[in-house]
Amino acid sequence: MLKPRRWALSVAVLLPALSFMAANTANVTSADTALDLKNIRSVLQRMEDSIIFSLIERAQYRVNSAVYEPNHKPLGRFKLHELKSAGSNGCLGDWFIYQTECLHSQVRRYEHPTEFAFFGPLPEPSLGKNAGGSGILEEPVLAPVPPEAIVNKKLLEIYRSSMIPELCMEGDDGNYGSTALQDVHVLQTMATRIYYGLFVAESKFRSEKDKASAMIKARDTEGLTAFITKPEVEKRNVERVILKARTFSQNIAGGESDETPLSHKVNPDFIGQLFEEYIMPLTKEVEVAYLLARLEPARQVSTQEETDVDWVHK
Numbered sequence: 001m002l003k004p005r006r007w008a009l010s011v012a013v014l015l016p017a018l019s020f021m022a023a024n025t026a027n028v029t030s031a032d033t034a035l036d037l038k039n040i041r042s043v044l045q046r047m048e049d050s051i052i053f054s055l056i057e058r059a060q061y062r063v064n065s066a067v068y069e070p071n072h073k074p075l076g077r078f079k080l081h082e083l084k085s086a087g088s089n090g091c092l093g094d095w096f097i098y099q100t101e102c103l104h105s106q107v108r109r110y111e112h113p114t115e116f117a118f119f120g121p122l123p124e125p126s127l128g129k130n131a132g133g134s135g136i137l138e139e140p141v142l143a144p145v146p147p148e149a150i151v152n153k154k155l156l157e158i159y160r161s162s163m164i165p166e167l168c169m170e171g172d173d174g175n176y177g178s179t180a181l182q183d184v185h186v187l188q189t190m191a192t193r194i195y196y197g198l199f200v201a202e203s204k205f206r207s208e209k210d211k212a213s214a215m216i217k218a219r220d221t222e223g224l225t226a227f228i229t230k231p232e233v234e235k236r237n238v239e240r241v242i243l244k245a246r247t248f249s250q251n252i253a254g255g256e257s258d259e260t261p262l263s264h265k266v267n268p269d270f271i272g273q274l275f276e277e278y279i280m281p282l283t284k285e286v287e288v289a290y291l292l293a294r295l296e297p298a299r300q301v302s303t304q305e306e307t308d309v310d311w312v313h314k
Contacts (some may be wrong), residue, residue, distance in 0.1 A: 012078035032139045037205040040196070047193040049240055049248075052271060053277075054186040055167060056249050059266045062171040067093045068160050087120040093160075094119065096180035099185065113142050114195040118152045118187070119298075142202055142290075149198070151190060151282050158278055159187060160267035166270055194283045202287045204228055205294055216295050224288045234280060270289035 033039055066072075071080060072088040078089045088094035098119040101110075105122035109115050204227065205212045215223040245268035 007284045032140050034199050037203055040199055044196060048192060048244060050189040051193060052245050052248050054189050055271060056265050057188050058182045059167050061175050061179045063164055063168045064172055066172060067176050067179050084269060088119060093180045095182055096184050100184045114198050116195060117151050122295055141274060142198055143294050146289060146293040149286045151286055155191060155282060163274060188303045190279060195288055197283040199288050201228060201245055205291060213295060216291055221288060224291050225284060228284060228287050238272045241275045242268045245271035271311045
């Protein structure tokens with residue numbers, strides 16, 4: 001028999017976590033749509049909105065470093081063992097990520113070609129293949145994604161060590177559950193934005209196959225980086241993100257004097273910096289790693305590779 005308090009906690013945590021998935025996972029059902037650069041730009045711009053809003057929500061809480069401390073004792077011995085088996089150091093933040101991913105796995109999130117879990121192993125999907133429409137490509141569009149292109153571990157480290165201290169006020173407000181839950185949203189929206197670059201890489205490869213193939217065979221990393229980079233587009237992207245952050249995060253002083261100084265919930269320039277210094281470079285890292293393996297025969301990711309690079313759930 002379920003204990004009422006435990007059930008209430010499960011509903012409070014799992015339903016919001018499940019709702020985040022709809023905002024994160026891109027709905028692509030055909031190769032033409034997935035690889036159309038105009039459509040890709042539209043999807044990426046919408047993902048910017050999700051990232052900015054999630055950062056605004058996270059900024060309302062303090063750093064709360066206890067969420068990231070290893071061997072979080074209140075989780076208990078069993079949960080710590082479970083987490084460490086999944087490749088975690090046993091912190092509360094990792095537990096929230098892993099539990100959310102276990103739920104999302106059951107509704108086929110990680111069957112999407114640009115979705116990769118931070119931890120594993122994960123349960124098999126419970127949702128039938130054609131239940132309610134999957135939003136997942138029926139035919140493969142991408143080549144096998146190499147483990148070198150999975151940057152979840154790096155993203156997690158950057159988020160906790162570089163983003164959070166700049167985004168949030170120092171200190172501890174005790175809102176550990178809310179903090180960890182919001183972290184899941186931020187990390188998943190960022191990861192989805194980063195891995196959507198796989199479609200960009202594949203589209204550009206197909207449009208200039210001979211040129212790309214020559215650089216791949218020569219292992220020309222710098223050439224491939226230049227091949228996928230458009231500085232003028234990146235500049236416009238950062239400017240747009242700053243404008244969005246300035247708009248979305250402003251505090252509206254309803255009914256007050258027009259002379260009330262304009263303030264923001266987050267620093268818009270920092271949000272632009274976050275995209276410029278972290279999200280876009282990680283996206284290019286993923287794209288280049290994917291292209292370097294683009295001409296290789298299809299292969300399975302070995303258990304050792306999964307351990308060394310990151311958990312890959314496909």
